Amino acid sequence: xxxxxxxxxLILPVTVFLGVFFLAPFVMVAKQAFVVDGVFSLGxxxxxxxxxxxxxxxxxxxxxxxxxxxVQLALALLMATLVTKMRKGRDLVLYIWTIPLGxxxxxxxxIWLAIFEQSGFLNSMLVALGLGETPSVLLSYQSPGxxxxxxxxxxxxxxTAIMLVILVAGIGLIPKEYHEAASVFGAxxxxxxxxxxxPLLRPSLQTALVLRVILAFEVFAVVVALGGSLFPVLMSETxxxxxxxxxxxxAAAIALVILGIxxxxxxxxLRILRVPKGAQA
Amino acid sequence: MSGDMRLASRYLYGAxxxxxxxxxxxxxxxLLINTLSSPEAVNAxxxxxxxxxxxxxxxxxAGFDGMIDALFNSIWxxxxxxxxxxLIGAPAGYALSRFDFPGKETFRLLVLLTRAFPLPLLALPxxxxxxxxxxxxxxxxxxxxxxxxxxxxxxxxxxxxxxxIPIELEEAAWTLGCTRFGAxxxxxxxxxxxxxxxxxxxxxxxxxxxVFAAAVLTIxxxxxxxxxxxxxxxxxxxxxxxxxxxLVVPALVFIFAVRKYLFAMWGIANR
Numbered sequence: 001x002x003x004x005x006x007x008x009x010l011i012l013p014v015t016v017f018l019g020v021f022f023l024a025p026f027v028m029v030a031k032q033a034f035v036v037d038g039v040f041s042l043g044x045x046x047x048x049x050x051x052x053x054x055x056x057x058x059x060x061x062x063x064x065x066x067x068x069x070x071v072q073l074a075l076a077l078l079m080a081t082l083v084t085k086m087r088k089g090r091d092l093v094l095y096i097w098t099i100p101l102g103x104x105x106x107x108x109x110x111i112w113l114a115i116f117e118q119s120g121f122l123n124s125m126l127v128a129l130g131l132g133e134t135p136s137v138l139l140s141y142q143s144p145g146x147x148x149x150x151x152x153x154x155x156x157x158x159x160t161a162i163m164l165v166i167l168v169a170g171i172g173l174i175p176k177e178y179h180e181a182a183s184v185f186g187a188x189x190x191x192x193x194x195x196x197x198x199p200l201l202r203p204s205l206q207t208a209l210v211l212r213v214i215l216a217f218e219v220f221a222v223v224v225a226l227g228g229s230l231f232p233v234l235m236s237e238t239x240x241x242x243x244x245x246x247x248x249x250x251a252a253a254i255a256l257v258i259l260g261i262x263x264x265x266x267x268x269x270l271r272i273l274r275v276p277k278g279a280q281a
Numbered sequence: 282m283s284g285d286m287r288l289a290s291r292y293l294y295g296a297x298x299x300x301x302x303x304x305x306x307x308x309x310x311x312l313l314i315n316t317l318s319s320p321e322a323v324n325a326x327x328x329x330x331x332x333x334x335x336x337x338x339x340x341x342x343a344g345f346d347g348m349i350d351a352l353f354n355s356i357w358x359x360x361x362x363x364x365x366x367x368l369i370g371a372p373a374g375y376a377l378s379r380f381d382f383p384g385k386e387t388f389r390l391l392v393l394l395t396r397a398f399p400l401p402l403l404a405l406p407x408x409x410x411x412x413x414x415x416x417x418x419x420x421x422x423x424x425x426x427x428x429x430x431x432x433x434x435x436x437x438x439x440x441x442x443x444x445x446i447p448i449e450l451e452e453a454a455w456t457l458g459c460t461r462f463g464a465x466x467x468x469x470x471x472x473x474x475x476x477x478x479x480x481x482x483x484x485x486x487x488x489x490x491x492v493f494a495a496a497v498l499t500i501x502x503x504x505x506x507x508x509x510x511x512x513x514x515x516x517x518x519x520x521x522x523x524x525x526x527x528l529v530v531p532a533l534v535f536i537f538a539v540r541k542y543l544f545a546m547w548g549i550a551n552r
Binding site for chain 1: 294297298301302304305306308309311312315324325326327328330368369370372373375376377379380382384385388391392395396397398399400401402403405406407408409410425426428429432436461486489490491492493496497506509510513514518521522524525528529532533535536537540543544
């Protein structure tokens with residue numbers, strides 16, 4: 001075999017697989033969304049968008065991402081800087097902090113349900129502290145704020161770890177000399193963080209934010225486990241169109257809306273955090 | 282900085298780390314308490330903050346109609362995902378680390394690009410395509426879609442693993458008369474095996490945890506996540522908590538097993 005064919009041969013399986021299971025489904029989902037009775041039409045979109053639940057689901061999804069992602073970014077940055085300074089017990093702390101990385105969103109929703117359900121641990125604690133006599137229903141349509149809080153906490157608890165891992169790896173790639181030079185010139189720890197760590201961390205921040213934001217728009221099982229139908233999001237609407245309304249055209253239309261938002265936000269993040277050409281490692 | 286201030290900042294540092302550790306562990310502990318309590322205690326109020334060590338909830342979980350089948354379906358799908366994503370992904374990772382070839386950047390971009398899309402949504406059109414192909418509602422079909430989810434990670438992780446092994450080692454084996462394949466098997470494979478295992482485990486966890494595609498693509502042959510999701514409205518609390526616990530346990534073990542590789546994976550794969 002001619003040696004220069006080898007790399008092509010090695011990447012062939014992945015390329016074929018991506019073609020069949022990534023590119024082709026895209027074309028198919030677009031066709032499902034845009035074609036009504038064999039002709040191009042925006043009918044599915046119009047029908048989906050006119051449903052009373054759609055604006056609520058869109059608003060909920062965006063609000064949740066807006067509330068959750070900045071907290072996660074701050075928390076992950078804090079954790080990453082704390083852990084890089086650690087000498088003793090670093091591995092143990094990192095292991096514990098990355099545990100949620102392996103926990104599915106459904107399990108995370110169930111875990112926080114143990115806290116927020118009516119006979120759950122939050123109510124038990126409130127009663128034990130004398131702050132209430134009878135357990136109140138925390139997750140109901142009468143308390144949308146509490147439902148939002150429970151979902152947001154579960155999301156922050158579960159999905160900060162993925163950002164943490166990326167940021168810790170990124171900080172590990174920054175040469176120590178930069179920090180030493182900065183402190184020689186009298187920079188305080190806070191200044192070093194702002195002027196040295198953050199700018200050099202930009203590629204990792206990019207990856208972490210893109211990945212996290214896309215996952216935030218995909219939020220599904222956490223919401224269903226904690227809020228049921230109280231808190232519709234885009235993904236649960238997609239699921240409802242597919243299974244309850246048996247309308248795969250409608251499901252495809254919402255899927256394309258989620259895809260569109262994801263791509264738009266990815267581009268915005270890449271643009272804001274772009275790495276200058278000359279600074280690329 | 283004065284001595285007092287240094288001491289105070291050291292305390293603050295330790296306290297923050299302790300607090301964040303508690304924040305991660307306490308919800309898991311509460312789930313454990315519920316799982317190891319009898320169904321009556323799980324539904325009682327107020328809750329005790331200590332488990333009864335009663336296996337009633339877990340026994341109820343195991344006896345629930347269809348649950349054990351769902352558990353096995355999950356294991357099969359995740360196993361298939363693990364094998365497929367490594368078999369398909371690792372050769373590409375090797376190619377990226379060892380060769381410069383036209384189209385390399387385009388290929389890398391295509392792989393990276395997949396991460397910028399909510400991939401589980403692609404299960405929607407696959408549901409229809411699978412009916413035509415006759416693999417709807419099968420472990421095989423779902424395994425293929427889960428492989429799609431795990432594949433970008435498998436490629437990028439193996440790419441970073443292979444890059445960590447100096448090509449000189451292989452070259453030495455070539456000069457000693459090994460073929461390219463022989464050198465790979467005798468020199469690279471033994472060194473890379475722990476890392477490959479780690480990324481295989483990672484693929485397993487991705488599939489094990491996946492909810493949306495599993496719920497869309499299976500009807501009779503539900504995986505554990507899809508089965509739990511489908512029954513959320515109707516199932517009693519102790520069933521939910523025991524199910525959540527069974528979902529979490531392998532994840533804990535797996536993250537422990539791959540912890541060494543977690544950061545190496547992301548360090549190089551980012552670039």
